[in-house]
Amino acid sequence: MGRFSITNVEHVKAILRVFARLDDIRWSESPNYNLINYSSDDLKADEKLLSHWLSYISDRQMPFMRVWEIGGYVISHLVRKFERSKDDVASLAQEYVQRRAGDASRVVLHSPMNGPNRRLELQGVPEGPISFASRYIPEDAFLIFRTLALLELTSGRRLGRFVSLFVPGDMSLREGIGNLAVALDGLTYSAGGTVSVDKLQEKLQELPDSVSRDAQAINSDPSAWLESKRQSFRRFERKRLWCSLRDYLKSPEFNPYFVCALADAGVAAADRWRRENPELRDSLDQLELPGDVWNNNEVFANGLFMPHLENKRKTWNMPRTVREIYSVLNTELRGIFYPEQLDVTFDFVPRMCERQMCRVCPFGGGVTSLCHCKKDLLCPVPLVTCGYQHRCQPTGCELKSDAVKGMCQHWKALVEEPQP
Numbered sequence: 001m002g003r004f005s006i007t008n009v010e011h012v013k014a015i016l017r018v019f020a021r022l023d024d025i026r027w028s029e030s031p032n033y034n035l036i037n038y039s040s041d042d043l044k045a046d047e048k049l050l051s052h053w054l055s056y057i058s059d060r061q062m063p064f065m066r067v068w069e070i071g072g073y074v075i076s077h078l079v080r081k082f083e084r085s086k087d088d089v090a091s092l093a094q095e096y097v098q099r100r101a102g103d104a105s106r107v108v109l110h111s112p113m114n115g116p117n118r119r120l121e122l123q124g125v126p127e128g129p130i131s132f133a134s135r136y137i138p139e140d141a142f143l144i145f146r147t148l149a150l151l152e153l154t155s156g157r158r159l160g161r162f163v164s165l166f167v168p169g170d171m172s173l174r175e176g177i178g179n180l181a182v183a184l185d186g187l188t189y190s191a192g193g194t195v196s197v198d199k200l201q202e203k204l205q206e207l208p209d210s211v212s213r214d215a216q217a218i219n220s221d222p223s224a225w226l227e228s229k230r231q232s233f234r235r236f237e238r239k240r241l242w243c244s245l246r247d248y249l250k251s252p253e254f255n256p257y258f259v260c261a262l263a264d265a266g267v268a269a270a271d272r273w274r275r276e277n278p279e280l281r282d283s284l285d286q287l288e289l290p291g292d293v294w295n296n297n298e299v300f301a302n303g304l305f306m307p308h309l310e311n312k313r314k315t316w317n318m319p320r321t322v323r324e325i326y327s328v329l330n331t332e333l334r335g336i337f338y339p340e341q342l343d344v345t346f347d348f349v350p351r352m353c354e355r356q357m358c359r360v361c362p363f364g365g366g367v368t369s370l371c372h373c374k375k376d377l378l379c380p381v382p383l384v385t386c387g388y389q390h391r392c393q394p395t396g397c398e399l400k401s402d403a404v405k406g407m408c409q410h411w412k413a414l415v416e417e418p419q420p
Helices: 009-026 045-057 065-083 089-096 116-121 137-154 157-164 173-187 197-205 212-220 224-230 239-250 254-264 278-286 298-304 318-328 339-351 381-387 407-415
Strands: 098-100 103-111 130-132
Touching: 009 339, 009 381, 045 065, 045 137, 045 157, 045 239, 045 254, 065 089, 065 103, 065 116, 065 137, 089 098, 089 103, 089 137, 089 197, 098 197, 103 137, 103 197, 130 381, 137 157, 137 173, 137 197, 137 212, 157 173, 157 254, 157 318, 173 224, 173 239, 173 278, 212 224, 239 254, 239 339, 298 339, 298 407, 318 339, 339 381
Parallel strands: none
Antiparallel strands: 098 103, 103 130
16 A cells, blocks of 8 residues: 555645634633533542543443533542542442442442532432443443552552653653553553453452552552553543543643642642643644544545545544644644544534534535624534534634635535436
8 A cells, every 4th residue: 555645735734724723612611511510519629630530431432411410420429538538449449339229230330419419400310329320330430440549559549649650840741741641541541341240349349459560560660660551552542531631731621620730749840731831732732533433424534534635544543544644744734733623523523414514514515604703792603513602703713714615525516416
């Protein structure tokens, strides 16, 4: 096979520029991203950070609102007790992992309810105790408590302190992001695998022993442990890892928690990790696109990208493909777009491609019928395409130019079809 190449560079750059703008809009308003339904209003920064990390473990192939509204409540309750009590991880596992009432073949994560909670009521949970089961709950529960066990043995039960072992203050942020990805994968996801309900309790009770080798290696030489994990790191197969790390670096809510947790752990110049820092923004191209069904959707990929790519390997998913595009166009895309920004497809593809909203799609019929150019009113373009709230700023708007109108191959095929 020949060398991977891009046949229409200007088209691809224009398409990526629009997705970059939608991504900027996504992170500019808090209603545009998911927030955890915390069980208590007194959680510290590290507790919120760890609640987020553990909740993402369960975020796969199920309605994400249940993960963050119900799962987030139960997991944050567990985290608060983990960080503030002296209960060992095995005891916490016995308390929070229970057989489902009326169905002993299934397990749930379980916590008391601290008081009235409107967000739980909207999910059909008016009173406690609260039970949450992800789609792959035995494996997810094991990964949650394995993570806690490793944090207990290496970093005083603090996620921020664990992270601090791998990002010394004099390290470049670009290198730091790479280290964070490998270290956090080693903390949690690299231990993933099928876990049956019948074996779960046994595996949970064995956790202190089963994580002891990793714990000893980290405590002895964090850098050597990190390098050993780097050899087997599957960077294009870690959706939940990249989503979490992305939130810590870009989210207006979670980034301050991340910075605070690093500062509390003694990281020199922790403020360098603030999302406003130009050096950090320039380093975000180290994040990979979290692969999912939406950015791998054939209608989306074949409509916008595949016609302009040559010698793309069949085994490449969209995260690998967009990384290759970025590698080829690195000089031209720096400061304009980086691979993770294509994650807005999580919101874009279900609304546009799946519903065949080609006539109002920026890459199809264009946005002229949506755009009103009325300052400070909600802009209809990101609202319709992604569900993002954004106040119209007509001056300098990149969306109103309709520069990518008609670029989608599916739209071209639609308008070129002979009319009956």
